[in-house]
Amino acid sequence: MLTISNEYLTVLINPLGAEVTSVKDNASHLEYMWQANPVYWPRHAPILFPIVGRLQDNQYQVNGQTYQLTQHGFARDNEFRLWSRTPSSVTLRYASDDQSKTKYPFDFALTVKYTLTAHQLKVAFTVDNPSDQTLPFSLGAHPGFNVPFGDVFNKFEDYQVTVAPKRVYQRVPLVGPYSDSTHSVPLDLTHPLRLSHDLFDHDAQVLTLNDQETTVMLGTPRDDHGVALTTTAPYLGIWSPYPKQAPFVCLEPWWGLADDVHATGELTSKVAIQKLAAHAQFNAGYQVTYF
Template sequence: MKQDGSVFTLENEELLVTIDRRGAELTGIYDKKAGREILWKADPSVWGRHAPILFPFVGKSFEGKYLCDGTEYEIMPHGFARDMEFEPVLCDMDECWYRLKDTPKTYAVYPFHFELEVGHRLTGRVIEVIWRVVNPDSGELLFMIGGHPAFQTPQGKTIYDYTLSFNKEGSGAEESAQQLHYLAPNENGYQEERRSGTLQLKDGQVPITKGFFDAALTYMFDDGQVSSVGLLVDGKPYVTVSCGGFPYLGVWTMEATHPFVCLEPWYGICAPDGYAGELKDRPGIQKLNAWGTWEKSYSIRIE
């Protein structure tokens, strides 16, 4: 482990990984064998992030507002954790942990006490991302959390050289395994039932072609259908995100410039269009009992 200001580095013979205290964000995955960076470079003129952590919300609340115990609050899309300074807890050669606690400022927009610990563990060519949410209070904690890693296209390639490769959870007919149901946001960023659909696969794969994201600005696969999703480049494995047990997975890009594709494991989802109900009843909300601890992880494998 190396420390350079607010950035920590994990390194082995295969990979060099950097994590920033701001947002506990994974900011680099350099493949030493192939001599190339895998994560998007966060060009602010395009999209100025690498792999932000979405907490305590995933996506937008309707009109930027939500209701909790009868009181209305305003919250930015994806919550506030991605823009806050985390406290280093443990960092060594192949693992580091950060912690974020509530503050008066967070409590004003999100009326819960919480502790969020984020870990990154490097093993060979795999980075495991671990989330641990602690409820330090006597009441129930309501939250969402999600990953948002962006994988840039290799030099000389575009997103149209990518193929998505899916492994589905559960068992069922072979025919059903060749399609995935998805939800999709409207132009305002809210779920809209008429935009949902089915993505057809062949041998578990679908190429990204021009217009692929016209059907869904973001593909939001629900019901825990996806246990892993990979990007193939010219038919060869490039990167794989494993997220078994996650209820949602998002796939997104900025197709106008198409420099990257995001593979996003979520415990939560954007609000339905027009949703004005209580936060506890919103689709995708996670509930943590008093004094409880919630822990989940996903992994990124560089192929």
């Protein structure tokens, strides 16, 4: 386990999946991250690559050949190499190999850098395409946050999600595990979205952000603790497993979506797929402020 820290926060990162497993306040010892209780969800903050969500029949086609790939891809289950490190930052890297090419026949390098600045953790992703062909991929983050954060007298329903800018967003409905991107529906977020477990009875609430800088705050009026996630991702998922009464919520910046209900199976025509030109680089990320 890798540790980075500063005056305010201590962060633990597992090289397996380059996954953040803990963010603690140094003064209060308050734990912000979901601790992966398998009764509810056995992960903390997986990185989603080279797909986000699920493929129809867990398969896709490239150049007439069919490949099998399970939900959210395989990066989260592979060891990342330590690339560089300082007391308050760490960079990890995962590159294609013979094993990855049995599931995803492309050359790539995925780098993630975590940097602590005061009360904020910045997460920077880089995808490199070292080949002569276009690289089709999706990328996502899936950090889970404890709800409640620390006060045992607070309940899940005491919490709310506040989005800035305040406006009516388009929400991508899910039909089972698949996106119905042609039937977006409005979601009024001019006021905070109050949490309840049945809010997730059709899986995640998926917001279309249109690459506009957006901040999503998770907290409660009952105390001063919470998190604020800022990103320019095109989509953001808000999720907690239903019908389980799980004591956490994920705020998920996505550069991609689950397969559309009308997906053809061709990876290059997948909904919201990124297409990285030969020998090019893709940069994205988000930051979380803990309070």
